[in-house]
Amino acid sequence: MTDLADLTIAQARAGLRDGSFTSIDLLDAAQRRAAVSEPHLHAYLTIDREGAREAAVAADRSIADGDTRPLVGIPIALKDNMVTKGVETTAGSQILAGWTPPYDGTAVRRLREAGAVIVGKTNLDEFAMGSSTENSAYGPTRNPWNTDTVPGGSSGGSAAVVAVGSALGAFGSDTGGSIRQPASLTGTVGAKPTYGLVSRYGLIAFASSLDQIGPIAQTVPDAATLLEAVAGWDPLDATSFHGDVPAISRSLDAGVGGLRIGVVRELVGSGIEPDVLGATQATIDRLADAGADVVELSVPAIEYALSAYYLIAPAECSSNLARFDGVRYGLRVDGATTEEMMAKTRADGFGPEVIRRILLGTYALSAGYYDAFYGQSQRVRTLLRRDFAAAYDQVDVLVSPTSPSTAFEIGSKTADPYTMYLSDICTIATNLAGDPAISVPVGLGNDRLPIGFQIMAPALGEEVMFRVAAEVERGAAFVERAQLATSEVVTP
Amino acid sequence: MTEWEAVIGLETHVELQTNSKMFCGCPVDFGDDPNTSVCPVCLALPGALPVPNEDAIEGILSIGDALNCTLTEHSLFYRKNYFYPDLPKNYQISQYTFPLCVDGRLEVDVDGEATTVGITRVHMEEDTGKSTHVGEGGRIHGADHTLLDFNRAGVPLVEVVTEPDIRSPEQARAYGMELQRIVRALGVSDARLEEGSMRFDANISVRPAGTEVLGTRTEVKNVNSLRSMQRAIAFEIERQIEVLESSGSIHQETRHWDEAAGVTRPGRTKEESEDYRYFQDPDLLPLQIDEAWRDRVVERRPELPAAKRARYRALGADQRTAELLVDAGDLAALYEGAVERGANARTVGIWLTGEVVRYLRSAGTDVGDTGLTAESLAELASMTDAGELSATAAKDVLAAVLAGEGAPRAVAEDRDLLQISDRSAIETEVAAVLDQHPEALERIRDGDTKPIGFLVGQVMRATGGKADPRMVQELIRGEANG
Amino acid sequence: MPLVLLLAAPVACTGTISDMPIDIDIARVAGLARIALTDDELAEYAAQLENILDHAERVQALPTEGVEPTSHPLPMVNAFRPDVVTGSLGRDEALAGAPEAEDGYFRVPRILDES
Ligand SMILES: [Mg+2]
Numbered sequence A: 001m002t003d004l005a006d007l008t009i010a011q012a013r014a015g016l017r018d019g020s021f022t023s024i025d026l027l028d029a030a031q032r033r034a035a036v037s038e039p040h041l042h043a044y045l046t047i048d049r050e051g052a053r054e055a056a057v058a059a060d061r062s063i064a065d066g067d068t069r070p071l072v073g074i075p076i077a078l079k080d081n082m083v084t085k086g087v088e089t090t091a092g093s094q095i096l097a098g099w100t101p102p103y104d105g106t107a108v109r110r111l112r113e114a115g116a117v118i119v120g121k122t123n124l125d126e127f128a129m130g131s132s133t134e135n136s137a138y139g140p141t142r143n144p145w146n147t148d149t150v151p152g153g154s155s156g157g158s159a160a161v162v163a164v165g166s167a168l169g170a171f172g173s174d175t176g177g178s179i180r181q182p183a184s185l186t187g188t189v190g191a192k193p194t195y196g197l198v199s200r201y202g203l204i205a206f207a208s209s210l211d212q213i214g215p216i217a218q219t220v221p222d223a224a225t226l227l228e229a230v231a232g233w234d235p236l237d238a239t240s241f242h243g244d245v246p247a248i249s250r251s252l253d254a255g256v257g258g259l260r261i262g263v264v265r266e267l268v269g270s271g272i273e274p275d276v277l278g279a280t281q282a283t284i285d286r287l288a289d290a291g292a293d294v295v296e297l298s299v300p301a302i303e304y305a306l307s308a309y310y311l312i313a314p315a316e317c318s319s320n321l322a323r324f325d326g327v328r329y330g331l332r333v334d335g336a337t338t339e340e341m342m343a344k345t346r347a348d349g350f351g352p353e354v355i356r357r358i359l360l361g362t363y364a365l366s367a368g369y370y371d372a373f374y375g376q377s378q379r380v381r382t383l384l385r386r387d388f389a390a391a392y393d394q395v396d397v398l399v400s401p402t403s404p405s406t407a408f409e410i411g412s413k414t415a416d417p418y419t420m421y422l423s424d425i426c427t428i429a430t431n432l433a434g435d436p437a438i439s440v441p442v443g444l445g446n447d448r449l450p451i452g453f454q455i456m457a458p459a460l461g462e463e464v465m466f467r468v469a470a471e472v473e474r475g476a477a478f479v480e481r482a483q484l485a486t487s488e489v490v491t492p
Numbered sequence B: 001m002t003e004w005e006a007v008i009g010l011e012t013h014v015e016l017q018t019n020s021k022m023f024c025g026c027p028v029d030f031g032d033d034p035n036t037s038v039c040p041v042c043l044a045l046p047g048a049l050p051v052p053n054e055d056a057i058e059g060i061l062s063i064g065d066a067l068n069c070t071l072t073e074h075s076l077f078y079r080k081n082y083f084y085p086d087l088p089k090n091y092q093i094s095q096y097t098f099p100l101c102v103d104g105r106l107e108v109d110v111d112g113e114a115t116t117v118g119i120t121r122v123h124m125e126e127d128t129g130k131s132t133h134v135g136e137g138g139r140i141h142g143a144d145h146t147l148l149d150f151n152r153a154g155v156p157l158v159e160v161v162t163e164p165d166i167r168s169p170e171q172a173r174a175y176g177m178e179l180q181r182i183v184r185a186l187g188v189s190d191a192r193l194e195e196g197s198m199r200f201d202a203n204i205s206v207r208p209a210g211t212e213v214l215g216t217r218t219e220v221k222n223v224n225s226l227r228s229m230q231r232a233i234a235f236e237i238e239r240q241i242e243v244l245e246s247s248g249s250i251h252q253e254t255r256h257w258d259e260a261a262g263v264t265r266p267g268r269t270k271e272e273s274e275d276y277r278y279f280q281d282p283d284l285l286p287l288q289i290d291e292a293w294r295d296r297v298v299e300r301r302p303e304l305p306a307a308k309r310a311r312y313r314a315l316g317a318d319q320r321t322a323e324l325l326v327d328a329g330d331l332a333a334l335y336e337g338a339v340e341r342g343a344n345a346r347t348v349g350i351w352l353t354g355e356v357v358r359y360l361r362s363a364g365t366d367v368g369d370t371g372l373t374a375e376s377l378a379e380l381a382s383m384t385d386a387g388e389l390s391a392t393a394a395k396d397v398l399a400a401v402l403a404g405e406g407a408p409r410a411v412a413e414d415r416d417l418l419q420i421s422d423r424s425a426i427e428t429e430v431a432a433v434l435d436q437h438p439e440a441l442e443r444i445r446d447g448d449t450k451p452i453g454f455l456v457g458q459v460m461r462a463t464g465g466k467a468d469p470r471m472v473q474e475l476i477r478g479e480a481n482g
Numbered sequence C: 001m002p003l004v005l006l007l008a009a010p011v012a013c014t015g016t017i018s019d020m021p022i023d024i025d026i027a028r029v030a031g032l033a034r035i036a037l038t039d040d041e042l043a044e045y046a047a048q049l050e051n052i053l054d055h056a057e058r059v060q061a062l063p064t065e066g067v068e069p070t071s072h073p074l075p076m077v078n079a080f081r082p083d084v085v086t087g088s089l090g091r092d093e094a095l096a097g098a099p100e101a102e103d104g105y106f107r108v109p110r111i112l113d114e115s
């Protein structure tokens, strides 16, 4: 018999509807899987047994009354930078240890209203700053494919729980690749929506002009279902998109016949591992075979994206994280004066990567440097948007690898921050442009670790993006599961 | 000896009395209980985001319009970054480049001399929380610890910045008063300095008269009335002149006005120069104020104090009366009501700004709590103009009307205070008195005017004081010359 | 819609950084950021920042004269809320996370350093 923890959301939904099992059964399966995998992974920071059980009981009652909404009764995990009322939310930081929010973020509220069962909060790089989930104040998360390697980051916890089956779906946040890169490294599907498509209200801010909440799932249709549950205008987020939500999952079966697909020249060259390039090329060939018109083209300003990102994101974070001062919530370290208390609290409460970025951003915004750093980076952003616009004049979507490499070993990149930053080389540009992008697993590397393929689309181009993603998924026929998720490991 | 000239610019913060705060749905009208009008947004809880209050934007546009500003089409919110415990986010959402209103002017008048004060900008921001310093008499110096109440955090705040066009403490006060009148007339704020809903900071420097170069300025804060603003500026000007005349130099610094001691003192010295790291707030969208919106603001502009004063002057009020009436809105309403009912505007103005104000002051009450209405005021004015009441009698009648004892005519009749202004009745009394005093009449005819007073007195006595003395005198003179 | 203005955030031009040696007054930066660091920590962060900025300086190479900066990924304007009271947290809820509270207030140490 199939372990319910191995089901996709679509399969679980069908089973709930026809009465094969209950939401409680699904929750039990996910929690059993967590019990086995967590000692190896440390993907969850909080497991909300009580809240999840209540939600599952309510979902079962609702399903019995004929509720067929796509997420009702489905166990979902949330990255711990998403604010959950009554459930500890730390953003992976010591400075928020023990903080129990008095409110729900909008995406969280929509998930609850959709009947989803929120099983727990997942680990992340502190305040989503990192590409490996090693920067968590609560210890790293490991990759279920090989626990000597990282799951990617910063949404490494969310990616790991989906890969291992301790939740059927999860949400993360993506500021420079933090959903797509861990999805790539864990063999899952991860999507960053168009900036503004999902409300940021209740997402603990890292870089406001770049952050987006998005789904991580086992399949492309599951990712579409998750995204549809949270997308749409929110009066509590001034930057949320006030218009019609794209028909995200309408064209999943439409194929790619007649679509024009552009391979981004700058992202298929040096710096990308050969087996990643090989898998990327194979995927592109399959898309061409499926009827797409494939061309290679250039988005020149991508060369500058990483530099611009590492000035913009720290600048915004230096201001966003100023509120953590020991006055109203979170950690306080005593001091003789308020100023001293604040400075000590922040020194002790933030980890080194967060401090590094706050200092970098403070410097970049300070008088005399503003225009050269922040101002210039925002102009680079304009150039990047222009280059993307020119590319989308020629093609419907752009493609590239998601990550330059498969999962790397824990500790291998922590010594040099800049080396770590290079992990985001393929993903950052779309955050700067505000465009959507998705990562789909397409195979395994020589190290038997997953390789992800990235599809990028113009703003609000989710429909065509998911359409291509679904074709990539069908073509890749990627059926392998993480080692920790296989039955010989999980069955005692 | 050098003649010195003061150069003063004012920064004014005005709290807008909207229903809800600038960026969240907490009420602006909160009670005394601390931390009861707070939410995730204004407490800066992790994850919370600001969304601007549309009416607050409209409020600032109306202020900008009233100050003759250009309402800018494209405007932006910035973050002003600095750490302070009463500032929940440790940045204030404010404006920097592209404020909502720019390049305005306000005419102010000191003793009939008009000055135009340039308005550099009017921008939108948010208020901070309130700190209570515990220990050492509630002062920040020597305090043991501080208590924070965030009810006020996030209340919409408008900052009005002038050009350094003000030259005297009196002008500064006049500017403050006129700005206060304007925001009150617009109905956007009660603008009370004592309660902090209007706050002034003054940038002050001095320079030798006739020179153009600006001296080093100090910023004076902490004035909680217009009178203390005037005193603080006067003190600071004198202090700077003294320093300069004794070959000292002025340091650019913030100084706090000590009301009790009547001096300004240096504020907290900061080792680091201010570096607010302004950048455009990525949580907020650009503002686009289209023509329709700007037109709507102009259309809704109420009659502003200057226009109202001009109208009252045209009706015959003198400058002082016009000012007084405009400043006391409830008296102005009575004034307009009485004039509408046909009363002489001058007479009404004199009564209102004289006897009525005296009565209200001594009784410590508002005119709304008295029996005086526009109707009764109009009646009183026409009775005095027609000579039906003597000045003394009119005062008594007014007092009775204010005390709610009835309408003027009824009161005058009740108390038998009506003057005899029936000419023939008085003629009869005059003839009788002249018959009794032929010698007095002779002396008047010989050119001696002294007996006129005596004869008037006799007639007044005979009529029990109710004859109109002007008419009596006129009749006696008529007889003597006839 | 004049996109150029909507996205504009003009600031005083302070020259280019390419001829500006990166020399960070790290103690001042840490002060502005309100983070208490030891001298050793400061030195380490300064070295790391200089290394990152050496790479980030790359953005200087791109000619951007006449290019308006992008501050928002989507060219949207005017998101407002109506002036309606939508409620507040209860005071207990507001103070629940406070490291120190007193009589309904958040409590902090004294503001001024008078040692
Ligand atoms: Mg201000």
Ligand SMILES: [Zn+2]
Binding pocket: B021, B024, B025, B026, B037, B038, B039, B040, B041, B042, B043, B154, C088
């Ligand atoms: Zn609030």
